[in-house]
Amino acid sequence: MNPALDVPLSTEPDDREQQALDWFTRLRAGDLGTTEQRAFERWRLDPENARTLAEVELLWRQLERPARQVQRSERRSAPRSWTGWAVAAGVLLISGLVMLQLPWLQRLSSDVATGSGERRQIQLADGSKLLLDSASAVDVDLRGAVRKVRLVQGQVFLEVVHDGRPFVVEVGDARVQVLGTRFAVSRGRDQDEVVLLKGRVEVSSDGDKRQLVSGQRLGISDKRLGMVENVDAERLLAWRTGQSPVTDVPRLP
Structure with a gap:
């Protein structure tokens, strides 16, 4: 169960902020069912919860506004001066740097995302399936000659259907070219x-x-590829079925 569906009306500040971020993510995605909508309304009855949610919405609008202003200016027929383009680029750069420091904003701006404590499975237009773990986000592009999924945050398990086009997963500066079918990619602070x-x-x-072949793991740190390890992949990926995440999986001979 998504922990945001059943929350007390009195919470600690950190918990309240995380809950507000999770609800905002779900509201933007537009995928609240009837039961979840009622839970959200109950949660919002607390004035402090409502205030925290309003702060999240305001911050998102403030970060979104510069990009919209640049988009509107690009549609004008008059040429923009070099100074104007420099200012616009600076605004977008600053906004981007701010977003890099706020993981929850990365989730909000991604194609598919999950809140804290939520797992979500989606089927892509080509038949491939993605299972996102808690607090994860991906961008998906199936329009070109190469199908691409970019892992923005968290971890994702993929079941890829072959349709004649390459399938690539981008994580940081690394690219995972799919030659098989079922695997997981995760982003960590250090690796x-x-x-x-x-x-x-x-x-x-x-x-x-x-x-890599079945039952193997590879770490990627600072653009460098580590050594390929033989592991118990089923145990390492226990999070897919709701079990506690396994982080210490011994190397197999």
């Missing part, structure tokens, strides 16, 4: 990671490449 449950993938970063 990103690829775990292959079934099939084969090729991971590349900064000119280096590694191939």
